[in-house]
Amino acid sequence: xxxxxxxxxxxxxxxxxxxxxxxxxxxxxxxxxxxxxxxxxxxxxxxxxxxxxxxxxxxxxxxxxxxxxxxxxxxxxxxxxxxxxxxxxxxxxxxx
Numbered sequence: 001x002x003x004x005x006x007x008x009x010x011x012x013x014x015x016x017x018x019x020x021x022x023x024x025x026x027x028x029x030x031x032x033x034x035x036x037x038x039x040x041x042x043x044x045x046x047x048x049x050x051x052x053x054x055x056x057x058x059x060x061x062x063x064x065x066x067x068x069x070x071x072x073x074x075x076x077x078x079x080x081x082x083x084x085x086x087x088x089x090x091x092x093x094x095x096x
Contacts, residue, residue, distance in 0.1 A: 002030045007026045075087075
C-alpha cells in the first residue's frame with residue numbers, strides 16, 4: 001500500500017509542496033492505478049511481481065537495423081538546402 005509518507009517523499013524529490021489531504025488523495029489514486037496495472041498485467045496480487053512487470057525491457061535488441069548510410073541520399077534529397085552531404089541550416093545563437 002502506498003502511504004501518505006511515500007507521497008510526501010516523492011513530493012519532496014519533485015520539489016513540490018503537498019498537504020496531508022492531497023497526500024492522502026494521491027496515495028489512494030496511486031493505489032488504484034497500480035491495481036489497474038496489475039489487472040492489465042494479469043498478476044493475482046497488487047504487490048506480486050509489480051517491480052518485474054514495470055521494469056521489463058521492451059526495447060529492441062542492439063544491432064544495426066539497416067545498412068550504414070542507406071537513407072542518406074533520400075534524406076539529403078528532401079532537405080531544402082545541402083552542401084557536401086550535409087543539410088544546411090540557419091545559424092542560431094542565443095545570448096542569455
